[in-house]
Amino acid sequence: MKKLTSAPALFAAAGAFLAAGLLLAFLYAPVDASSMGFSQKIFYYHAPIAETALVAFGIAFVAAILYLRDPDPKWDRLSYVSVRLGLLFSVMVMVTGMIWGKAAWDAWWAWEPRLTTFLIVCFLYTAYFVLRQVVEEESRRATYAAVFAIVAFIDVPITFFATRYMPEGLHPVVIRAGDSGMEGSMFLSFMISMAGMTLLLAALVRADVAAARLKDEIDDLKTRIGG
């Protein structure tokens, strides 16, 4: 079991699924019938990246709760690594989302729910790192970061809900970001890419957590030897 979920194995599996998803998206799924046309193909990676980012933040949320219950550094490492990866994926969501926006609506930016929510998410979790930066004592840092990771994750669906259902102006321009119903072949390609992205996240978490633990152990040794 350990072998199966090791980082290299996960990377390989992720690569396989992502490549398959890509092939299916371009060779199997039909071109979108709506006005988006060919640019809808971005969706096959854009949406899985978005869901994966949220999964990452969810992992951070659970790890943070576990840390508060039992202050083992391993939970803090998991939380920290997950937030970092979530932020990475969130940036990718924003960039691909903007490219899609330009292709679909001829506008690099629109204050539509998904883009706006992920923008705020980026600021939110950047704040997580600023917070970690300004606390010197290790256990205090981990505790505060955990509290913030919990509160931040709760805020994510709330923010999405707010941007979607309560636009600021009284006469909002709502751009429906193409949630057209998917037919079977599209759905399959999409699901395979989803699986691939999630596996990629798992692989990255594995690798990064191991590196983080190594770094902590090395820092430990350094202080003990350095005196």
Next chain:
Amino acid sequence: MSIEEGAKFVAAAYAVILAVVIAYYAMSARRVSALARDVELLKAEVEKREAVGSGD
């Protein structure tokens, strides 16, 4: 939008994803090699101290 124009954007999006993944991989590799270097330094230090200790 014609398929050619659309294809440009699609290609750009996937290229960005690939670029980010590669960049992250490069950063991680650099981090890991720094760690490996530290491990070497620490190993050398430990051997040095063992030599001193057994020399007495």
Next chain:
Amino acid sequence: MGFRQFMAILRKDLIRELRTREMLVSMFLFVMLALVIFHYAFGVDEDTDLTYFTGGMLWVTFIFSALLGLNRSFAQEKDEQCLDGLLLCPVDRVTIFFAKMTGNLVFLLIIQAVSVPVFTLFFIERSYLADIGLFLLVLLLADLGICTIGTLLATISMNTRARDLLLPIVFLPLIVPVLIAAVSATTGIFADGADLGDLAARLGFLAAFDAVFMVAAYGTYDFAIGE
């Protein structure tokens, strides 16, 4: 017993501030100056209709004013080491949270009580007295959200190296949903009169936000206030 302690802490904070009124005066001056600046920033021309901006102007000002107040009240605590003294007493941490939160709420309400009439004088042409009850409800619910999140985060940020620099960074992304709801509700009341359907949704949202984060604060405040 918890209630008596709550009242004791609350009374201490209120009396201390009411005696010097430094923080209240600063917050009030900030709001006034911001309103003047808004006039010049948005419409030097006498004809410019700012009606649809009113909610935004009001809440941006209140949020930054609240940040001022939060920073001030916690910085004082930290400098005079009141918090350390408080922690030595056998008080439930959560009681401290609710006492501090209520204190901040009271200060914010005092500022708003004075600012809203002035704001109305400067920017509102239509009388909204008919909807005054609903307006006050929006005010209260949004304030509760601001003070809950604000008190929790201020407790954390005051214990860091960056102190009052950190608070806006962690606070503002989290408070965006409240801002969205409050602004659209307020602008609705000022501009067209209360639309009960829309308003009910926003009020419900604010109430839910408050409830969720009060529970979150209740669960995590022990860790935020730390050793």
